[in-house]
Amino acid sequence: MTITPRIEDLLRELAPQVLGMLVRRYGQFDAGEDAVQEALLAAALQWPQEGVPESPRSWLVTVASRRLVDEWRSESARRRREESATALEPLGRGRPVDADDTLTLLFLCCHPSLSAPSQLALTLRAVGGLTTAEIANAFLVPESTMAQRISRAKQSIKSTGIRFDLPPESERADRLRVVLHVLYLIFNEGYTTSAGPALQRADLTTEAIRLMRMLRQLLPDDGEIVGLLALLLLTDARRAARATADGSLVPLAEQQRELWNTAQISEGVALITRTLGTTPIGPYQLQAAIAAVHDEAASADDTDWPQILALYEVLERVSPGPVVTLNRAVAVAMVNGPRAGLALLGTLDTIDSMTHNHRLEAVRGHLLELAGDAVAARESYRRAARMTASIPEQRYLALRAAQLG
């Protein structure tokens, strides 16, 4: 089966809208979600042959509703009576397509009562329109594991009686933070399990960016949404340069910058430039601004480190934490010398959460190397290589240590 990219894009865009309408009409998220997946599959088979229907959305709603009704018919009489009663009281029947449905769906899939792996999987299926097989493939787990995870998440939504409504205004900001974190995790999952320019259909970095664009359309005035979208674009822009063909990592300073995606950099820079200062500042906007400074430098030597250091200082005030301090130490080293950076790193040694953090040792190794202390640098690289849970990183760190003799 080959679906043309246009049909595929259309289906993925319509998936959450159709599901939103179904849940509003019949009040059933779990069964509705299955029905929408079946309708998407039917469309993927039929449309390339027979052409895209005049109203693709209505087509999908009709087919999905029919599946849902078929499903009820096949269940027991008791169940059927219950469900028919629900079906007779549609919520908001006749409403036009409501953009808020997609937003509500996103909040539902990222409900704080679900575990992070469940939030990620459910968001990709119900909002992203990916199949279970595609999601399983992207997370490198068997399809049966992913199917069970999604089914458990849907059961959990059903049994806790979470309603298909936008969260109340008082909870909106916190709930949005969870949504953004889930989309950030989806991107990260794709980023750590991919190397080089290879792209899959269900590539998680691309999907996270697509969902962020959708979210921005729904809530255009939120600065942190723009910030995260810009951050993802500016990070993903370096994808082709961050690893060699054999999967070896290339650090930022050594990347061939002509491989960077200039269109994504321009878009990311424009987004963050337009937003900074117009909405309340937040950690995603600041991280995007830092990524923009890196991406705008023609070479590693041209990097405006004082600017990056200033941004990290603001970030540490807005959103303090050991990982921010770690990153700031690199900027301190680049502005004030490696010893100054190492002194700041030393303040992290007593923090429990950092004792097993390979990045602390990797950065220390790098700064020791810059300071000319090859012996200590090698020890830090070796410790970092033992701590990382990433094979490409482990190989990179082992090579750095080996190069120092």
Place this chain on the structure above:
Amino acid sequence: MKYMIMMLGDQATMMEVKSKEWIMDMIEFMGKMGTDLTESGELIDNRGLADPSQAKTVSIQNGIPVATDGPYAEAKESLAGYWLVDVESQDRAIEIAAVVVAFTKEPLEVRQVMDAPPQL
């Protein structure tokens, strides 16, 4: 995050010194572990390995690889079986291991599985 929860040691000796009731409870317990982890959508794979007495060790002798009978490690250090899980955090992996350890009273080793692009 993926973790391998490894049961080390000599299952045969363990079975030989336990009562019939304990063995039956153990079978039921292991079955339930598998079902629970499957239903939670966390289990990738779980396997038990044949007894180390049946193992072969392949090693270099006089420059060529040669197979000999028996395990490389001491029986008590040998891998007896594992659960491969994909979980939210290390804490969750430890929680799963703790349930097993509470039953078997034998230690388990919990090791993170490394991330890598699919081709590696």
